[in-house]
Amino acid sequence: MIVAEDLVKEFTVHDRRPGLAGSLSTLFSRRHRVVRAVSGVSFAIPEGTKVAYIGSNGAGKSTTIKMLTGIMRPTSGTCRVAGLDPHRERGRNAANIGVVFGQRSQLWWDLPVLDSFRILRRIYEIPDPVYHRNMATYEELLDLGALGTTPVRQLSLGQRMRAEVAASLLHDPAVVFLDEPTIGLDLVLKEAVRELVNRASQQLGTTVMLTSHDIGDITAICDQVLVVDHGTVVHQGTMQELLRSADTRAVLFDHSGAVPPERAIALIEAGLDAVRATAAEGGRIKVEYPAGRWTAQQVMSFLLEHFELTDCFAPEPDLESVLRRIYASPSGSPDELQGSTA
Amino acid sequence: MSAATGLAGLRRYTPFAVGSLQTMLRYRSTFVVNAVTATTAVSLQVFLWRAVYNGDSGSGPGGFDRAGITTYVLLAQVLGLLHANRVDEEVSGEIQRGDIAVSLIRPVSYPLTRFCAGVPVSLVNVALVGGPVVLLYAGLLPLQRPGVGGVLLFTASSLLAMVIAFEVNLLVGLAGFATTNIWGIRIVKDCVVALLAGQVVPISLMPGPLAGAARLLPFAGLVDSPLRLLLGEYRGAGAAAGILAGQAAWTGAMTLLTALAWRRAVRRVEVLGG
Numbered sequence: 021m022i023v024a025e026d027l028v029k030e031f032t033v034h035d036r037r038p039g040l041a042g043s044l045s046t047l048f049s050r051r052h053r054v055v056r057a058v059s060g061v062s063f064a065i066p067e068g069t070k071v072a073y074i075g076s077n078g079a080g081k082s083t084t085i086k087m088l089t090g091i092m093r094p095t096s097g098t099c100r101v102a103g104l105d106p107h108r109e110r111g112r113n114a115a116n117i118g119v120v121f122g123q124r125s126q127l128w129w130d131l132p133v134l135d136s137f138r139i140l141r142r143i144y145e146i147p148d149p150v151y152h153r154n155m156a157t158y159e160e161l162l163d164l165g166a167l168g169t170t171p172v173r174q175l176s177l178g179q180r181m182r183a184e185v186a187a188s189l190l191h192d193p194a195v196v197f198l199d200e201p202t203i204g205l206d207l208v209l210k211e212a213v214r215e216l217v218n219r220a221s222q223q224l225g226t227t228v229m230l231t232s233h234d235i236g237d238i239t240a241i242c243d244q245v246l247v248v249d250h251g252t253v254v255h256q257g258t259m260q261e262l263l264r265s266a267d268t269r270a271v272l273f274d275h276s277g278a279v280p281p282e283r284a285i286a287l288i289e290a291g292l293d294a295v296r297a298t299a300a301e302g303g304r305i306k307v308e309y310p311a312g313r314w315t316a317q318q319v320m321s322f323l324l325e326h327f328e329l330t331d332c333f334a335p336e337p338d339l340e341s342v343l344r345r346i347y348a349s350p351s352g353s354p355d356e357l358q359g360s361t362a
Numbered sequence: 363m364s365a366a367t368g369l370a371g372l373r374r375y376t377p378f379a380v381g382s383l384q385t386m387l388r389y390r391s392t393f394v395v396n397a398v399t400a401t402t403a404v405s406l407q408v409f410l411w412r413a414v415y416n417g418d419s420g421s422g423p424g425g426f427d428r429a430g431i432t433t434y435v436l437l438a439q440v441l442g443l444l445h446a447n448r449v450d451e452e453v454s455g456e457i458q459r460g461d462i463a464v465s466l467i468r469p470v471s472y473p474l475t476r477f478c479a480g481v482p483v484s485l486v487n488v489a490l491v492g493g494p495v496v497l498l499y500a501g502l503l504p505l506q507r508p509g510v511g512g513v514l515l516f517t518a519s520s521l522l523a524m525v526i527a528f529e530v531n532l533l534v535g536l537a538g539f540a541t542t543n544i545w546g547i548r549i550v551k552d553c554v555v556a557l558l559a560g561q562v563v564p565i566s567l568m569p570g571p572l573a574g575a576a577r578l579l580p581f582a583g584l585v586d587s588p589l590r591l592l593l594g595e596y597r598g599a600g601a602a603a604g605i606l607a608g609q610a611a612w613t614g615a616m617t618l619l620t621a622l623a624w625r626r627a628v629r630r631v632e633v634l635g636g
Contacts, residue, residue, distance in 0.1 A: 086463065089466075089467050090466060090467070091463045091466045091467065091631060092631055093628075093629055093631075110466065110628075111469050111470070111471070112469070114466075114467050114468055114469035115469040117467070119467045121463065121464065124460065124461055124463060124464055125461075125464070126464040126467070128381050128385065129385075130384075130385040130388055130389075131381060131384055131385060135381065135384065138377065139377040139378070139380075139381050142373070142374055142376065142377040143374050143377060143468055143469065143470055144469065145374065171388070
C-alpha cells in the first residue's frame, strides 16, 4: 500500500553566523548548507497494516510523511501510496488519504466543526450513506454534536483534536497518516481517538501510519513498527520482534530468607558478572542482565540456588528503553539490530 | 474533460465560497472598518478632485467635467473594494505558518479554492460597503449618469478586473515562498496598483508616454478600463471592444502566469519541522 524506495529529502539552509558581527556578515556573504532530513529510506507497508513510524526528534519522520502525502517532493528516490506518486498525482492521491497533523488544524478556523465537515463532504464528494455512517460513529465515540456552533478557534485542544481525527477519516480513506494525533489529549480522549482509528481499520481495512511519542498510542493502534534513526530505517517488523531485540532482560523476585537486600544485591552482582541488581519497591529485588551474556535459565538457576523465591516475574522489555538504546547507538549499529530481529 | 464533468468538478469549490462568506460574516467589525476607510478615502479624493475641477463648467483636464471626475474617483474607490480580496495576505500567511501543507492534502486545486474563497469577500465588500457609499454620494453630489450600455460594459469589465486583481494578489502571496518580507512586497504592490491602475490619478490625466505605458500593463484593467467603459471615454464600439479585449488578454496571460508560478512554488515547498 505504501512503498518507499531510497527516499531522500535534502533541504538547503542558509547559515547565519552568531552575534551582531555575524549577522552583518550574513548580509554580504551567504553560506548554504545542505541538511539531509531523510537519507535513503526504503520500506513497504502492506494494505491494512497499522504501522507506527517511530524515531527521535529530527529523525525525519514528519518529512517522510510530508513526502508520502504529496506535500513535498523527494530530492531523490520514489514513493508510492496506493500505486500513485503522491507529489506528481497530488490531487488523486489526496482523495485516497486522510491526514492528521497534530500541530496544524485542517478545520476551518472560524467555522463550527460541523460546517467544516459539510465542506469536506463536498470536497471529497462523500456519498450520503458513508457520510451518515461516519457521522453516527463520531456522535457515539466523540460526542461531536456537543460542540454545537462554537467556532473551531474557540475549542479546547482536546475538542479540536477529536474533530481533526474525525475529519481525516470522514471520506473513508484507504490510508490514514496520523502525525502525533493525541498530542495534548487526556486519557479518556486518547482512548476515544484510538478506538476511532481502530474501528475504521477493522471495518474498512484502512492502512494506518502513525507517528507518536506516546507509547500508549503505538501499542493501542499499531501491529507493526518502523523505527527510523538518522534518516534511515533501522527496524521493521512486529512490536514483539522489536521488544525482543532489547539487549537487557529483567527479573523481579521476592524471597523469604533472612538475607538483607544489600547482601542479596552484592551476592548476585558477585555471582553473575555484568548483571545489575537493585532493590525495587516492596522489598523486591530487580535483576537486569545482558541478554547476550546470560540466558534466562542461567540467571534463574542462580537465583533458585541462592534464594528462597516466593514470587517472581519477568516484565516485557519496555519500548522506551529499547528505543533509547537505538537512538543512542552510533550509526554503525543498525546492522547488528537487524541481524537480531531477522 | 466534458462540460458536465467540468461543472461537477466546479461544484467541489462552492463550499470554499460559502465557507469564506460565513467566516467573513462572523466579523462584523471588518465591515465597519472597511466602511469608515472607504468613506474617508472617497471623501478625501472627491473633495480634492472637485477642488481641482472647480470652475470648469464644461470639459476640463482629461475630458472630465466636475460630475465626471466625481463619478470616477467615487467608483475607483468602489473598484478598490472589489479588488481587496485579501488573497495576498492569506496566501502568504498560510505559507509562513506552514498551513499550506494542509491545503496541499486536499483533492482540489489550491489557486481555484483561493479564487472561490476570494470572490465572496470582494462581492460582499462591494455590496455592503461600496453600495451605501455610492448611494450616500449620489444623494450629496451631482454624478454623471451613465447609459445602459455603459453599465453593461462596466459590469463585464469589472468582472474581468476582479479576476486580474485576484491573480495579482495570488502572485504576491506566492512570493511568500521566496521571501519572508511579504509585507514590504504588498506595500510596493499596493502603491504600484494604485498608481498604474488609475486609482489615485486617472490615467487620462497622466503625461502621454506614461499613460501609454500604463495602459499596456495589466493594472490598467483594474480601474481605468471599467471606468472608461462606464463613462464613455472611448471612440466607437470598436474602441470599447478593444478595451475589453485588452483586459481579457491580460486575464488569460495572468492566469497562465499564476498557474506557472503555482507549479514552480509547489515543487519547492519546504515545511521544516512540525
